[in-house]
Amino acid sequence: MKHDKIQKSITAYLCRYMSHAPARLDFMQSLTGFILALFIVAHLLFEASIIISKDAMLAVTKLFEGYYFFGEAYPSIISFLAAFIFIIFILHALTAVRKLPSSYRQYHLFKKHSLQFQHNDTTLWFYQVITGFMMFFLAPIHLYMMMTQPANIGPYASADRIYSDWMWPLYLLLLISVVIHAGIGLYRLAMKWGLLTRHHNHKQTKKNRYLIKKIMIIGIVVYLCIGLLSLATYMMIGYDHQDKAGERYHPVETLK
Ligand code: HEM
Numbered sequence: 723m724k725h726d727k728i729q730k731s732i733t734a735y736l737c738r739y740m741s742h743a744p745a746r747l748d749f750m751q752s753l754t755g756f757i758l759a760l761f762i763v764a765h766l767l768f769e770a771s772i773i774i775s776k777d778a779m780l781a782v783t784k785l786f787e788g789y790y791f792f793g794e795a796y797p798s799i800i801s802f803l804a805a806f807i808f809i810i811f812i813l814h815a816l817t818a819v820r821k822l823p824s825s826y827r828q829y830h831l832f833k834k835h836s837l838q839f840q841h842n843d844t845t846l847w848f849y850q851v852i853t854g855f856m857m858f859f860l861a862p863i864h865l866y867m868m869m870t871q872p873a874n875i876g877p878y879a880s881a882d883r884i885y886s887d888w889m890w891p892l893y894l895l896l897l898i899s900v901v902i903h904a905g906i907g908l909y910r911l912a913m914k915w916g917l918l919t920r921h922h923n924h925k926q927t928k929k930n931r932y933l934i935k936k937i938m939i940i941g942i943v944v945y946l947c948i949g950l951l952s953l954a955t956y957m958m959i960g961y962d963h964q965d966k967a968g969e970r971y972h973p974v975e976t977l978k
Contacts, residue, residue, distance in 0.1 A: 747817050752911055754814035759904040759911075761807060766901075766945055770952045776877035776959070777973050783875050800872035808865045815858060822851060843913070846906050853903040860896040878963055878971040885960020886967040890953065897949040905942035909934055 768786075771778040786803070787795035823829040836844040868875075874883065884890045912934050963969070 747820070751814065751817035751821075752914065754810050754817065755907050756911060757810050758807070758814055759908050761810075762900055762904050763945075766949050766952070770948050772877065772880075772955045772959070773948075773951055776971055779877045779880075780971060780973055787872075797872035797875075800875065801869050804865055804869040804872070808862075808869065811861060811865065815854075818854060843910075846910065850903055850906050850910070853899040853906075856895060856899040857903060860892055860899065863892060864896060876971050877959065878966075878969060881956045881959035881963060882967040883960075884953070884956040886964050890957060893953055897953065898946070901942055901945045901949060905938050905945070908941075909938040 768782050769779075771782045784790065784795060786800055787797050788799050789795045823832050836848065874880075884893060913931070960967075
């Protein structure tokens, strides 16, 4: 009798838990995506310090190594940061993968529907699937490198990796995929959680949706330009430095 009761309450708990699971996973996907998008927005700006000068990029590197707080550089801080981002990345991928069409039949149906409706946001979702798939392979390579070689970051170290070690094709593809993915992702988050679209006035909602889409497109274009300019700058530094690849940059002034 008692056994029956326990079994019933476990079943009831599991049913309740399972019925909440999709909502929990959905929230987890949104939260991890939001953290990653904010990270990328900051990452591409910090990394663009190379456009200003080699000394500016060195200062940013030293900042992340804790030089200005501890008086000494600790590259292991970058390893921890990369490990944290890696975990968020894995959680995001795991919660996102369940939304993919899992068979050719499903994919075919999806394609037919999106063509029939000509629904723009469905097309955006398709771009996210493609760019997400690209990042699934590209991002872990970069993250693993940052985790295991955190001391190998700097104006010459990074430029040599990009030019002499042939990392530029990977960064180019990663840049395009991450900027498009994050841009569309933020737009979809704004739609999903009702930001600026909570009005009962249909006209106003439509206007807001159009505005957010415009911001998304401008954001994607601006970030692609910044990223491409950074990459080109690293390439030029790497090209000039190819005979001395591996040698570290020494600043003109006080930084060691
Ligand atoms: C804490 C983790 C990370 C660190 C410390 C880091 C650091 C760096 C550094 C130092 C560079 C300059 C090139 C080099 O030295 O190799 C770089 C480039 C780049 N990173 Fe990261 N990164 C991290 C995570 C990510 C993630 C998660 C993504 C995207 C999914 C990403 C995308 C890129 C891209 C696209 C470039 C090339 C940018 C350009 O063309 O301007 N990074 N990263």
